[in-house]
Amino acid sequence: MIRLTGRVLRVGLTGGIGSGKSAVAARLVELGAVLVDADQVAREVVAQGTEGLAEIVATFSEKVLDADGALDRAALGAVVFSDEAARRRLEAITHPRVRARTAELVAAAAPDAIVVNDVPLLVEVGLAPTYHLVVVVQTAVPTRLERLTRDRGMDRAEAERRIAAQADDARRSAAADVVLTNDGSLVALHAAVDALWRQRLQPYEHNLRQRRVVPALGRGDGAQADPSWPEQYARLAARIRHALAPADLRIDHIGATAVPGLAADDVIDVQVAVPRLADADGPLADRLANAGFPRVPGHWWDDPRPADRGRWEKRLHGSADPGRPVRLHVREAGSPGWRYALLMRDHLRADPDQRAAYLLFKRDLVDAAPHVGDSGTARDPWFDEEYLRAEQWAERTGWRP
CATH class of the missing domain: 3.30.460.10 (Beta Polymerase, domain 2)
Known part of the structure; x- marks a missing residue:
């Protein structure tokens, strides 16, 4: 895991497949965030010519390469999907490289940057404590199924399987400092993201950099018991x-x-x-x-x-x-x-x-x-x-x- 060092605000962004997480990430970039896409980093560290790909081939043979010499993800998946030991060997190759590359990208950000790390399986792999704030995009399952089948052309059974393979809403909510509900329009989602940026992320970044404490006065709601x-x-x-x-x-x-x-x-x-x-x-x-x-x-x-x-x-x-x-x-x-x-x-x-x-x-x-x-x-x-x-x-x- 990556330690929270320096004074760059690190935000973990996650959400189930079809939730609209990518739309939130894109809006945050428009507002000025530095985006680190975990999927993109994972592809980068095993691209052709990398030490990561060479180690994968040495471990699993050239059967995991396509005709052009690039990683054949489907072939690799067939090898590790039902073999726990093989999956762990793969993770031992890729995870340290992903962490190292992510750390490089964060270190390259400006001192006053707000770095958003888009991680689909953030909750599943226990990364929540490594961020200053975790934002979860949450959308009703029927809406997600509709988006996956309509917009991505995915078979409904496959869409259901992928949703079931990820953490459910309750588990994600437990890890979330902020939940963005995305059951409405894109305009409504952008408005929620904009408010989050202005009211929380920008002030948090400034306070973190200046080592400034928020007065512990509560939120002006009066004395109420909160079960959360x-x-x-x-x-x-x-x-x-x-x-x-x-x-x-x-x-x-x-x-x-x-x-x-x-x-x-x-x-x-x-x-x-x-x-x-x-x-x-x-x-x-x-x-x-x-x-x-x-x-x-x-x-x-x-x-x-x-x-x-x-x-x-x-x-x-x-x-x-x-x-x-x-x-x-x-x-x-x-x-x-x-x-x-x-x-x-x-x-x-x-x-x-x-x-x-x-x-x-x-x-x-x-x-x-x-x-x-x-x-x-x-x-x-x-x-x-x-x-x-x-x-x-x-x-x-x-x-x-």
Whole structure:
């Protein structure tokens, strides 16, 4: 996989066959995006005269070549289609070359470019965490079948087979930061793409390049519970984990959005645990910033429980993506602040009465201090009382972080 390095915004674009993904890619290019077409790259690395083709021939014999000496894809497919070992040998030849060529094309883009990587099987091969944003083009299956048979002259049975061989809409949606529905006209699709470009991609690119954090104020919708928060967190965590690899750090969903059914401001709180707080500086901070999570300037602490124990220092990062406010807390594993965040989350998950009480106080706090650094450990006496209740619950239940 390709690490998110530098400050070029990388967008993964995918969609099922017949969804209209190519129309979205073409519109993004018209708006100024740099397109990297995975299918085109895959053909390029095994073209005549390449080392890729030579290795394929050495592995599978000249039977996979056509009369002109070019790769006969149908013949190669017949060899690897029903042979798992053969397919893996082919992937070992092509995949590293595709990744390397893709990295070259991305590196050649201008510093302020928005690079769109058109990958038909992005979801199927698990590439979503390697992009700053994943856009999925989604179209109803009957519409896709009609397009494939009418516009491409494909046999209906073959069209159905190809659709069935790809990820379904639910799986793609789970990987998508943005879903573009394409069941209407081309004009409507272009309007949706244009809005995405202006409202999200261009501001995201600017923020990423400038390492600017989007204020974590939510979206002005008021305090509402969103059942998709855990799914959104999972995408963020996968992106963070990929950015920090090979370090295997604990990542947790914390805060109000981590408690199912709890109405909250639309900001995802994420906690990353480091062995020592000093480890949060240097390369780790750069990797998070490159992945779309710049550090919030200044010094940050959590208010302790009880209040006379001294402040709990941490590092705070935010999101460069205007469409997804995030507070990313980097805390030392095993520290009081790290434990407190997990304890409060789990206690609220377990106690519906305390969830209701927490919501009332949280609403007051958001009204009083709606700034990016507010992390839910504000100095209100209720939190001291809740901390004691949570500790009693932990002792009673044997809870461990």
